Amino acid sequence: MKTRHKNIPFFIPHEGCGFRCIFCSQTKITGVCRSAEQTAEECRELAETVEASLMTLHDGDSAEIAFFGGSFTGIERERMISLLETAEKYIGDRITGIRLSTRPDYIDGEICDILKAHGVTAVELGIQSVSDRVLDLNRRGHHSDVSEKACYLLKENGFLLTGQMMCGLYGSTREDEVDTAGAIVRWGCDSARIYPTVVFSGTELMTLTKQGKYTPLTTEEAVSRAADCASVFVKNGVKILRIGLHSSENLAEAPFGAKHPALGELVMSEIYYKEIRDALGGAGDNVVVYVPLGCVSKAVGQHRANAVRLENETGKRLSFREDKSLPEYKIRIETN
């Protein structure tokens, strides 16, 4: 049986963050709001979550405990350490480490020391944009120099680093987003997540939308912009961990924005479209497109959308085959 590596997610609600980014609806995302005083209860919940997940692991599977949802290193120090101590006890053969997400301005040398001492192996940073103008407009509360410093500090301290970025933020352009992807590569991130913006009810972004000051992303725009950023990661060997928010009731209820439940799949198809389109120049009329194992449907696209689009654009006839020697998103073509 194929072995898997999975995350055991544990959500830290909004009280970990003293900010209010205009797009953030953190309580809605987690659906739970616990007070800081409930640390002991929270640690019990964490232990139960880990133990329940351990029961679902098959032989040979491994997992990381993943603190997501808020800004983990910004919560009260005592609470953070209690949660880390609870998680740390499970590190062994099957739980390989702890992963967490946080803001760039909640990283410093002391935090790195605490995280290392408690078995944290991977940190995900909410970089979102490297345009200071966009960061200000969205009330992120810091500028890009802070993100850059945090990335270097985390890498110096040996953490695996994931850069999280957004597309379609208020005031953001496609160029800002491609720049952000480039910075995530330059600053040494090992992996990335791309979140096209969703407009949730009750957020300031929703107010701006109603006032006509913000135009939410359409699915097509979200796919196209996320694919441009994803291509930067693919070309530079930065692994893409996720594109788009996880589907949930809250996401389905969001009034506007990039809430298509299969957004990641659509973006992956778009990446293959671009790779194939770029490779077709100079090819003959009948082309065999080789794609990585298990990727034919992504390359062909939903309802053969990519195949039809490429054939119409180039006038060539395409067929698709797998080549297990190809890494993700790489293709090669042969002309008959």
Ligand code: SF4
């Ligand atoms: S930093 Fe994160 S949790 Fe805090 S308001 Fe912004 S998006 Fe929400």
